[in-house]
Amino acid sequence: MNKQVIPLPAMPAIMHARCPRCRRGEMFTAPMYGLKSQGMNKTCPHCGLTFEREPGYFYVSMLISYAMFVAEMIGLAVAISVLTGGSKNPWLYISVILTIGVVLSPFNFRYSRVILLYWLTPGLHYRPEMSGDNYSSNK
Numbered sequence: 001m002n003k004q005v006i007p008l009p010a011m012p013a014i015m016h017a018r019c020p021r022c023r024r025g026e027m028f029t030a031p032m033y034g035l036k037s038q039g040m041n042k043t044c045p046h047c048g049l050t051f052e053r054e055p056g057y058f059y060v061s062m063l064i065s066y067a068m069f070v071a072e073m074i075g076l077a078v079a080i081s082v083l084t085g086g087s088k089n090p091w092l093y094i095s096v097i098l099t100i101g102v103v104l105s106p107f108n109f110r111y112s113r114v115i116l117l118y119w120l121t122p123g124l125h126y127r128p129e130m131s132g133d134n135y136s137s138n139k
């Protein structure tokens, strides 16, 4: 049996919302723009990590998604202003920003949790030994 573990790169794991500890297990139960609701696995299906580190842990991700939404609104407002040559019509800004804000909300929901678990959770790091095919969470 091959015991060597090849570390998995971070960026594909982040983009596909994989577990931050093993980079293998899916964090979410459904695709981002599927018809099913945005469910999240309680534990990693590969390594068994509990994603909600403590009760109410994902309240913090609401702050992150709020910051993401504000950044997107500012970016959109600048883009509209540049593309329309400095339009002064507030309804143009409101309608475009709210429409794109609704379209981006599943993205914000998902990646606010990814950001929280990957970068803002102390003591949670990638463990390459847990990403192998033979690793089992059963202890």
Ligand SMILES: [Zn+2]
Pocket (backbone or CB within 6 Å): 019, 020, 021, 022, 023, 024, 025, 044, 045, 046, 047, 048, 049
């Ligand atoms: Zn995992």
